[in-house]
Amino acid sequence: MAQRSSGETEENASSPAETAARALVEQTPGNGQIVLAATPIGNLSDASPRLIELMRSAHVVAAEDTRRLLHLANALGVRVPGRLVSYHEHNEASRIAELLEIVEAGATLLVVSDAGMPAVSDPGFRLVEAAVAAGVTVTAVPGPSAVLTALSLSGLPTDRFTFEGFLPRKTGDRASRLADLADERRTMVFFEAPHRLHAMLRALGGAFGGSRPAAVARELTKLHEEVRRGPLDELAAWAEEGVRGEIAVVVSGKTEADAEDDVDHVAAVQSMMDSGMRLKDAVAAVAERDRISKRELYAAVVAARQ
Structure with missing residues (x-):
């Protein structure tokens, strides 16, 4: 079962980020880096050996939801000894400077989302952007992707x-x-x-x-x-x-067939207009007949007339 000591939670971490990071690194020296790691999108068996190893060894783990991360760790039988911090869309901007300080002090920072790959429709992009600008090493552990x-x-x-x-x-x-x-x-x-x-x-x-x-x-x-x-x-x-x-x-x-259909639809509207029908009515008639969007057909007709 994954366990945490009373001093390891984000809420109890009171020292400055860099001081805390240096203390962690002194216990397990390493070169500072950010690791983006994919987590299972459903089946827990999809957790990679590299993800499990990083959960065990990273100095700091930034998780979209810390409770879900601990639930995953428990399910995998993994203990997460590093400092655990929340990193989500609502605090992403304010967390970046602190996380970069941690890495620059020599820590390994593991970044995970609730499911799948971080930074893909999930928090992570802004941290990577800032890390690249600061010359901080960023790597990834690929895995499940919805x-x-x-x-x-x-x-x-x-x-x-x-x-x-x-x-x-x-x-x-x-x-x-x-x-x-x-x-x-x-x-x-x-x-x-x-x-x-x-x-x-x-x-x-x-x-x-x-x-x-x-x-x-x-x-x-x-x-x-x-x-x-x-x-x-x-x-x-x-x-x-x-x-x-x-x-x-x-x-x-x-497809090309769709493009040809567009031309045919515009031609049908033009034919109706030539017989005296108003543009709006002709578009409505063709759209209903062929079950297509009136808005898109109207725009196509206007573009063709120009």
Whole structure:
């Protein structure tokens, strides 16, 4: 079982960061470095031997949630003797100077997120950025990644892809982001909360077309792992009654066939306008007929006329 002495908690560490770090380094000398290490995204057996060794040997461990880190350590039968500090999105900016002091004093700093690789849609990027600027050594222990796991299981092209993280929650901001991705040719990977999945899939269908191939991966590497593949419209209908678990959504990029369809849709609108129909009405008619986004079609028609 993982245990901690009464003097090892973040709350009880009262000395300056550098003094504390030097004391730790004197006990176990080493060259100062930051190590970003991936933690399991579900199955604990995915914890690498290097992660386990670093949990045992690092002078300081910066964890997104210290309680989850100790739970992981207990499950792995690992004792974490180093100083444990919290490092998350709400204190990331204020922690950087202290963490760099610790490393510059010669300590090994292990950085972990709740699941997966730090700095990928999780805290860590700003620390790495500051460390590089300060000339501090940074290395990584690779391992589980929800992004790559979902991508590899999606059945969609993997040779070129883009990770988009979470879409904005506000409808207008989300529509703007999706409009920027309308012509994206690479496979796209998103994260989403389960209670917002249905609305997200409907928004994706409106922006990219309901027939765009996609996959929803949930509970990856866990007991109830599931990957649903199909057109966005079908996936949205499936998600309407609610979905549980950690979610990753993979969407096919725009293809040459999609581009040809765009041209055909614009031509159909133009034909209706030539027969006397108003632009707005023609766009609405074609969009409803072909089940595509009115907003995107309107923009395409305006662009073609210019």
